[in-house]
Amino acid sequence: MKELPKLELHLHLEGAAPPAFIRGLAAEKSVNLSGIFDARGAYAYRDFVDFLRVYEAACTVLQTPQDFYRLTRAVLEASSAEGVIYTEAFLSPDFCGGRDLDAWRDYLAAMTEAAADAEAADGIVMRGIVTCIRHFGPEAARETARCAAETAGAFITGFGIAGDEMKGAPKDFAYAFDMAREAELQLTAHAGEWGGARSVRDAVRDLGVTRIGHGVQAIEDPALLEELAEAGITLEVCPGSNVALGVYPNWRAHPIERLRKAGVPVTVSTDDPPFFHTTMSGEYENLAQSFGWELPDFAAITYAALDAAFCDTATREALRTRLAPTFGEFT
Incomplete structure (x- = not known):
């Protein structure tokens, strides 16, 4: 794989x-x-x-910009070894200078340099999604959103929220998301991993996101599935993470195949791979073993990811060209 x-x-x-x-x-x-x-x-x-x-x-x-340069290179090297040609990474100013804008710029410069070096060395393309931490609260999220808005551009292309899904409600973070939207960043939010189908609906309605991180518990609400499919809301599904954390007891019980059959755009990612003892190739192998996925299935999720990626048109078309020899002109 x-x-x-x-x-x-x-x-x-x-x-x-x-x-x-x-x-x-x-x-x-x-x-x-x-x-x-x-x-x-x-x-x-x-x-x-x-x-x-x-x-x-x-x-x-992880205390200095140089630490984050080294981290970014290490992560991208590992991803490239798994066949990843494009990755979007959640980046948290909370861990990069304590949400201080000047400090964040220094950390971001190091990560941007590392991404450019990795692309030159291994051909892997990276974009950053600035991510607030839900259990740090709405005020901290506003500071994070300011960091995102002030550094939006070719590398920082998105804004999201992660952390403890049971703390607060999506609407509590609407101001931060409005700031990011005004800066023309694309939006995603973790939901439907622990908070049930309602948390997915709330994130879409109250934050105006076009993607949902995880979102797997949407399977509990057939009406919501129809809404997601009709709106083209893409789910960033991480099956290995869900199984490792006990959201589902095993791979066969995971709803990814049912989500696809319901017409919801689905992608596959690793979330925090060393924590969950997974890799992108490992995810693919488990999907093949558990659901009988073959090349057309992997083409479908790959092109769904391409369509949902927070990147510009030139990057998207360059990636499409790289995918075509393996998957063909999939539509």
Whole structure:
């Protein structure tokens, strides 16, 4: 599966940090992070809330723009090795200078440089989605949205929200999303991973997003499925993440195939791959084994991702040209 060209729309940059990379930074900075790893050196957490704790602890060693340059290169190298030719990464000013705009610019410059170097070396294209953290609250989200609006452009093309889906309601963050919209950023929001189908409907209605991160619990509401299909709202589905966190007990129980059959645009991503012991090739292999997916199915999700990507027309057409030898002129 590594040979198939892939587009990934739902990847948290910090969450994609290999454990060895974080341990190495911790050693350099004399920070004790032993409590977040298991005996094999992998990230260790009990449930979703504990996952957030471990995630944020790992981020404490990412302290300088140079750290984020190194992180971005490491993540893009790993993605490219899995056949990913285009990726959109969630970037959080909360972890890059504490939402201070000047500091964010410095961190962003490092990540932009790393992305350009990775594209030159490996051919992988990256775009950034500035992402506020839901459990940090609406005021922090406004500061994050300001960082996004002030740096919108060729590299920063989107705005979103992640974090604990059970904290607050989408409408609490409407102001931040309005700021991002005025800056002509494209919008996505995590919903329907833990908050049920209603959280998906609320995110679409109250935040005006064109994509939903996860969104899998929309399967519980047939009327909502019709609405998503009619509006062309794309779901950034991360099956391996959902199974690892216990949203669904196993791959066969995952609703991705039913979502596709309902006409909802579906893409596939890894979310936080080292936390969930997955890769893009691993996702594809599990989809093939669990649902019998073959090349036309992977073509469908790849072109759905291309259509939903937060990139300009020139980038989209260049990617389409790269996909055609494998998938043909899929429409």
